[in-house]
Amino acid sequence: MKRVFITGASSGLGLALAKRYAADGASLGLVGRRGHVLRELAESLPGQHRCYALDVRDRDILHAAAHDFIARGEGRVDAVIASAGISAGTITGETADHAVFQSIVETNLLATLATFEPFVAPMREAKAGRLVGMASVAGIRGLPGAGAYSASKAAVAVYCESLRLELADSGVRVVTIAPGYIDTPMTQHNPYRMPFLMPVDAFAEKAHAAIERGVSYTVIPWQMGVVAKLMRLLPDAVYDRLARNAPRKPRSMDS
Numbered sequence: 001m002k003r004v005f006i007t008g009a010s011s012g013l014g015l016a017l018a019k020r021y022a023a024d025g026a027s028l029g030l031v032g033r034r035g036h037v038l039r040e041l042a043e044s045l046p047g048q049h050r051c052y053a054l055d056v057r058d059r060d061i062l063h064a065a066a067h068d069f070i071a072r073g074e075g076r077v078d079a080v081i082a083s084a085g086i087s088a089g090t091i092t093g094e095t096a097d098h099a100v101f102q103s104i105v106e107t108n109l110l111a112t113l114a115t116f117e118p119f120v121a122p123m124r125e126a127k128a129g130r131l132v133g134m135a136s137v138a139g140i141r142g143l144p145g146a147g148a149y150s151a152s153k154a155a156v157a158v159y160c161e162s163l164r165l166e167l168a169d170s171g172v173r174v175v176t177i178a179p180g181y182i183d184t185p186m187t188q189h190n191p192y193r194m195p196f197l198m199p200v201d202a203f204a205e206k207a208h209a210a211i212e213r214g215v216s217y218t219v220i221p222w223q224m225g226v227v228a229k230l231m232r233l234l235p236d237a238v239y240d241r242l243a244r245n246a247p248r249k250p251r252s253m254d255s
Helices: 012-023 035-044 059-072 097-126 147-166 200-213 222-233 236-243
Strands: 003-007 027-032 050-053 079-082 130-134 173-179 217-220
Touching (some): 012 200, 027 035, 035 050, 097 130, 097 147, 173 200, 217 222
Parallel strands (some): 003 079, 079 130, 130 173, 173 217
């Protein structure tokens, strides 16, 4: 039986991945802020699962949950999926947006690091395991009005690449998944067209396959992978002309 620790499990990508792994017979560590939602999820899934209601920005409490999950499996953990994430529009120079920017970076980037930290040693010892980070196509190039989200997701991708090199030849695989537009509560409030919008269960199926293969980096859906490659190749002047008037995610102050 596989043992999988998932942050952001009460909604969106994390919830869909929890359902997919439970269908495989995995025993899960479910992390999220809403304890009652986690408990309802655990009761609805086959198998036995542990619920950890916490804010992933609290490193000490997150580590305590991780160590509990590790101990209950006598050190064995097959995969850790850091899928907790938040998004909001931010504008540099708007004083109120600084706290939003900080919260996005702490949740998307620093909490990914904090999620992985307790599992590196036991996975090294076992010479096996998967550490899965959630980047985003939004982190390929900067988007107007999304400085915090784009920067945090770009940083996740580069951080995971660094970690992959640190753990080379250890038997531990670092998997970076860059979702495009996936139909989740986070995207359902976007006031603009989302090309190649993918159902969240279809995303979970593709992500599960990539994690099991231990791929280093993948964009889901594949169509957004093509878009991402083209975005990387565009000269700055061309990209600037195309993207400067791109639709923007609402600021939290605007909602």
